[in-house]
Amino acid sequence: MGHQDKLVLGADIGGTKIAAGLVDQHGVIRKQSRAPMVAAGEPQEGLAAVCGAIETLLSNSGDRPKIEAIGICAPGPLNPETGMILNPPNLPIWQNYPLGDELRRRFAVDVKIDNDANAAAFAEAKWGAGRGYRNVFYATIGTGIGTGIVLDQKVFHGKTGAAGEGGHMGVDIHGPICNCGKRGCIETLAAGPAIARRARQKLSKYPDSVLREMCAGNPQALTSHMVAKAYALADRAAQEVMQETLDLLAYWLGNIVDLLEPDVIIIGGGASLMLVPFLEEIRARWKGACLNPAPLDIPLLPAHYGEDAGIAGAAALCAME
Ligand SMILES: [Zn+2]
Secondary structure (H helix, E strand, O other), X not given: OOOXXXXXXXXXXXXXXXXXXXXXXXXXXXXXXXXXXXXXXXXXXXXXXXXXXXXXXXXXXXXXXXXXXXEEEEOOOEEOOOOEEOOOOOOOOOOOEXXXXXXXXXXXXXXXXXXXXXXXXXXXXXXXXXXXXXXXXXXXXXXOEEEEEEEOOEEOOOOOOOOOOHHHOEOOOOOOEOOOOOXXXXXXXXXXXXXXXXXXXXXXXXXXXXXXXXXXXXXXXXXXXXXXXXXXOOOHHHHHHHHHHHHHHHHHHHHHHHHHOOOEEEEEOOOHHHHHHXXXXXXXXXXXXXXXXXXXXXXXXXXXXXXXXXXXXXXXHHOOO
């Protein structure tokens, strides 16, 4: 790594692992490594795991590169203003923990913190598929649906940092109960597990579905990826599930268009690969479903960053112009 590079360290802290990377001023991840995270125990053990991951990355990167800042993305809720981790259900080791201050003290650089979807949204807006657009709406679709809103190059945080939870917008007041406790959130209707659940429910209607073979007769083993595969084989059950999923996502994103009228909408996350071939179909459903007079002027694009969205996102939080 040359001396002209301005490197930022981005660390993506999850419930079981830490992914850390050195990211340059163009958003290119130059070097990365993974380490286990400690989910429960003393808060200091969690800090030690993060510091260890950062140290390992730095000492394995030639003659220890100088870093300008550290960006962190972590499970919420957290306060991006103060760098406090509040009470994350996926990371119970930290309760009201001043992670930002601790890391600042340890590494003597500026530290920025945000939740994973906000951070990934910012990386897309700055360096990825949203580059050049003023206002960006980003959704990561995987086991859940996380979203981030970037307005005029700034993540929109709301009053306390809790804004931008578009995955928990209700689209069906009679729908199933979501992990968050609310009913009928888009997450509980269109994320990976919901796609698998709806496929499971189709098996009695379509006893000849290829999905039955794919899960070896065990419906509990059905995954959204099997639905995508079965769809490619023109399986009727999979076709129905996909059409329902596209209807739901289009309805939800149509609401987003009417609320925000973003310049671009970007879809990332683990389930996005199966959705990418259908992005134009989702957009086509906006016609007549949005109050907005020109919803089809808003591009719906696949994310630039894949599995590394967390590292890029964390780094983007503190990347200088
Ligand atoms: Zn919810």
